[in-house]
Amino acid sequence: MAERSIRGWVKQLIEEASAGQQRRIRALEAEVAKLDLQNNRMKEAMRRCLTCDYRLEILAQRRDQPAGVQLAGAKPPVSSEG
Numbered sequence: 001m002a003e004r005s006i007r008g009w010v011k012q013l014i015e016e017a018s019a020g021q022q023r024r025i026r027a028l029e030a031e032v033a034k035l036d037l038q039n040n041r042m043k044e045a046m047r048r049c050l051t052c053d054y055r056l057e058i059l060a061q062r063r064d065q066p067a068g069v070q071l072a073g074a075k076p077p078v079s080s081e082g
Contacts, residue, residue, distance in 0.1 A: 046054040 043054065046052040047058065049055050
């Protein structure tokens with residue numbers, strides 16, 4: 001009889017831990033999605049910046065590409081002329 005109650009207790013502990021882990025995983029997934037969104041927004045802003053190192057790096061990579069080849073996800077640079 002005591003063995004059954006111990007098994008039930010252990011099973012309950014495992015289920016509670018699993019539920020807690022699932023909640024933590026969902027929270028982490030939401031945080032990753034939020035950070036990805038922020039990262040993408042910052043990249044977009046940096047592409048428009050005229051002095052940003054990220055934009056300068058992208059421009060250098062484009063110069064190194066053969067004609068007609070575009071980097072995945074890269075957008076044409078915004079002209080600094082009026």
